[in-house]
Amino acid sequence: MTTPTCRICETPLHTFLDLGHHPLSSAFVAPGDAVDGARDAFRYRLAVGHCARCALVQLTDDIPHERRPYQGYPYHSSGSAVMREHFRATGTQLLRTEMRGKRDAFAVEIGCTDGVVLRTLADAGVRTLAFEPSGYSGHGGVRVHRTFLTAGSARDVVAVEGRARVVYAANTVCDIADLPGFFAGLDELLAADGVFVFEDPYFGEILGRTAFDQFYDEHRYYFTATSVRALAERFGFRLVGIERLPVHGGQLRYTLARPGRRTPAPAVAELLAEEEARGLTVPAALAAFADRVDRVRRDLVALLQGLRAAGRTVAGYAATAKSCTVTTYCGLGPHLVPYVCDSTPAKQGRLTPGARIPVRPPGAFAAPYPDYALLFAWNHAAEIMAAERAFRAVGGRWILYVPEVHVV
Numbered sequence: 001m002t003t004p005t006c007r008i009c010e011t012p013l014h015t016f017l018d019l020g021h022h023p024l025s026s027a028f029v030a031p032g033d034a035v036d037g038a039r040d041a042f043r044y045r046l047a048v049g050h051c052a053r054c055a056l057v058q059l060t061d062d063i064p065h066e067r068r069p070y071q072g073y074p075y076h077s078s079g080s081a082v083m084r085e086h087f088r089a090t091g092t093q094l095l096r097t098e099m100r101g102k103r104d105a106f107a108v109e110i111g112c113t114d115g116v117v118l119r120t121l122a123d124a125g126v127r128t129l130a131f132e133p134s135g136y137s138g139h140g141g142v143r144v145h146r147t148f149l150t151a152g153s154a155r156d157v158v159a160v161e162g163r164a165r166v167v168y169a170a171n172t173v174c175d176i177a178d179l180p181g182f183f184a185g186l187d188e189l190l191a192a193d194g195v196f197v198f199e200d201p202y203f204g205e206i207l208g209r210t211a212f213d214q215f216y217d218e219h220r221y222y223f224t225a226t227s228v229r230a231l232a233e234r235f236g237f238r239l240v241g242i243e244r245l246p247v248h249g250g251q252l253r254y255t256l257a258r259p260g261r262r263t264p265a266p267a268v269a270e271l272l273a274e275e276e277a278r279g280l281t282v283p284a285a286l287a288a289f290a291d292r293v294d295r296v297r298r299d300l301v302a303l304l305q306g307l308r309a310a311g312r313t314v315a316g317y318a319a320t321a322k323s324c325t326v327t328t329y330c331g332l333g334p335h336l337v338p339y340v341c342d343s344t345p346a347k348q349g350r351l352t353p354g355a356r357i358p359v360r361p362p363g364a365f366a367a368p369y370p371d372y373a374l375l376f377a378w379n380h381a382a383e384i385m386a387a388e389r390a391f392r393a394v395g396g397r398w399i400l401y402v403p404e405v406h407v408v
Contacts, residue, residue: 004060006051007220008179008231013049015060016286017212017293019329022046023354024067025216025321028347031358042067046325048215048222050281054230057203057222057281059215065177082383084116086247087170091120098166098195099126108157108164108189110149110198111172115142129161150181154188163191169198171248174219183235196237196256203227204280205250209403212293212329213322213376214249223252224280225271232256240264242271249379249402292404297330299405304336307372314399315370316340317384318377319347319359326376326401327355334358337374341365366390372407374399 004013021043049060094117099105105126109118112130119142122128130142131149147153167190176182186196203222206214214222223231229239240262241255252271279285307314316323319342326332332355339358342348347359365373369391375381375398385398398408 004049006054006056007058008056008234009051009054011051011053013051013058013060014283014286015047015049016283017215017290018045018047019212019215019293019325020046022217022324022328024063025218025324025353027353028319028350028359029353029356030350044217046215046217046329050286051227054234055224055227055281056231057224057227059217059220062177063217080380080383082380083247086245087116088120090168090170091117094166094168094197095121095124095126098197099124102165105165106161106163107166107168110167110169112142112144117168117170118142127161129157148176148178148182149185149189150178151184151188154185158189163194164189165191165194167194167196169196171200171219173198174200174221174223177220179231180235183237187236190258192258193261194257195240195262197241197253198256199245199251199253201248202244202250202252204275204278207280207285207289209249210289210292210296211249211402212296213325213402216321216325218321223254224275225252225254225268226275226280228252228254228256229268229272238262238264239268242267247379296401296405300326300330300399300401301332301336303399303405303407304332304374308336312372313370314338314372314374315365316357317365317373317375317398318342318380319344319352319357320376323376324353324355327352327357332357339364340376369394369396371395372397372399378402 005011006013023043044063045061047060048057050057107121107126107128109130112118112132115130118128118130122142128142130144131147132144133146133148145157167186190196200223201214203224206222225242232239237256238259239254240257243253245251245253304314314337316337319340334357337357339360340352341360341362341364343362348361350359351357352359373391373396375384377384378400400406400408
């Protein structure tokens with residue numbers, strides 16, 4: 001087998017976690033279908049490697065572009081009250097820190113899905129535009145440029161709109177196949193004194209929480225402050241800001257600017273020093289992480305098998321992309337999790353990728369309640385448990401597997 005190399009600097013990768021062969025996390029199928037075209041049959045190797053040169057953690061194997069779900073992408077940030085508020089607050093913060101006093105300000109989002117951030121900016125009078133190839137309809141007044149950001153597409157926009165004061169992205173940069181091409185586009189698009197602000201899952205949190213389900217096909221990269229600093233410098237930018245975010249199980253928000261335009265905030269040096277002291281990506285830490293992941297698999301399967309033997313009923317809660325990693329790696333199926341409830345209409349009435357667990361609407365959760373619910377959306381646990389108080393009131397219990405398998 002050819003040794004995989006870093007997508008950025010072509011250094012051989014150290015593969016520290018191999019979760020086996022997985023379906024695409026968006027490949028839900030209709031009941032009775034043997035396959036949904038070739039999507040349900042397709043499998044890729046879900047393995048994770050680390051680059052010793054630029055410190056970037058990344059999936060080792062590529063998925064062909066035509067297999068990726070850019071059209072009809074099933075995730076919408078407005079589906080969660082917590083995420084709606086997070087993105088509204090993000091828009092408000094950008095208005096306060098980056099747009100104040102800027103006449104005719106122009107802001108761009110990369111991968112806006114349903115546009116919460118841009119609508120917040122537009123409501124305040126900021127000109128907005130999204131680079132969004134997924135088929136988002138542009139409701140709410142958000143203008144959409146239906147393509148990826150490249151040097152060419154950026155020049156097309158700048159010719160009409162001028163350069164952007166802010167370019168923002170959430171959970172998007174981690175899945176950009178051509179990062180050199182993306183940064184070339186960013187260089188064309190961003191004003192001389194503008195900033196690029198993006199947020200993505202933080203590998204430090206993944207490691208600390210043993211959150212192996214954060215690895216799936218839609219995320220190629222898992223950033224740290226150290227790797228983002230190297231990435232920024234490689235493409236002519238500088239890391240000048242870092243903010244910790246509680247959403248999605250722990251993220252970082254990075255701010256990049258052109259060299260000499262801004263003094264890095266103290267938080268940048270502080271986190272860089274913390275990562276070095278922690279030995280975040282040294283081989284021993286990565287090997288220990290892989291051992292913990294294996295233990296979670298063994299403990300979760302043993303718990304579910306024990307509940308089935310005892311005649312207890314179990315349902316899954318939230319057919320997330322992360323759940324595909326868990327069900328595939330742990331070998332879960334309808335024999336252990338007979339169904340999963342999810343609020344996304346496009347998933348209801350279908351079967352989960354690979355595992356083929358039926359997806360039911362939220363109302364099925366209480367008709368009747370199961371004895372246990374396996375919470376795949378553990379990153380929204382507080383919001384979900386607050387909304388499902390009646391489940392606990394009748395004796396229902398939640399199964400979680402982050403940072404270890406436990407019942408609450």
